[in-house]
Amino acid sequence: MPAAHLIRVPALADAPYAYAATVTPAARLIHTAGACPLDPTGATVAPGDFAGQAEQVMTNLAAALAAAGARLTDVVKTTVYVASTDRADLVTVWDVVRDRFGDHDPPSTLLGVAVLGYPDQLVEVEAVAAVREGAEC
Incomplete structure (x- = not known):
């Protein structure tokens, strides 16, 4: 039984x-x-490519969660940052993020921001996950 x-x-x-x-x-x-x-x-991957960066971000998020004993299906909240004022870019990123979550659709906030921390960075995703104590990933 899931924790969330x-x-x-x-x-x-x-x-x-x-x-x-x-x-x-x-x-x-x-x-x-x-x-x-x-x-x-x-190194920042896929400079100028919102979808390419979103794919790498989700791969990295899955790896961070795995290291903590969780999976994408354990996520209970995300915040998705996109360095753009164009809604089409936000939708491009959102489509990749949603696809990587599959049928799991945690609450999420999607934001267009002015700049992110690394050179050429266009996308960032933070998450909160919940796992049952003693659950194996």
């Missing part, structure tokens, strides 16, 4: 994510730093 329960709210507009999530009391919370589009050497 995603809540859909029929009274609110249909959205490609749950509006809320609850976590069981016996869960261990995992808070990630923002996953960045960096390769193992620290």
Whole structure:
């Protein structure tokens, strides 16, 4: 049984994510730093390519979660940052993020921001996950 329960709210507009999530009391919370589009050497991948950077970010997020004993399906909240003022760029990134989560649709915030921390960085995703104490990943 998962440690989190995603809540859909029929009274609110249909959205490609749950509006809320609850976590069981016996869960261990995992808070990630923002996953960045960096390769193992620290170089920014796919400069200028929103989708390419989003793919790398999600790969890195999955690796960070795995190191903490969690999976993408354990995520209860994400914040997705996109260095752009163009909604089309935000949608491009969102499509990659949603695809990587599959049927799991945790609450999420999608933001366009002026700049991110690394040279040529366009995308960053931070997450909160919950796993049952003693659960194996």
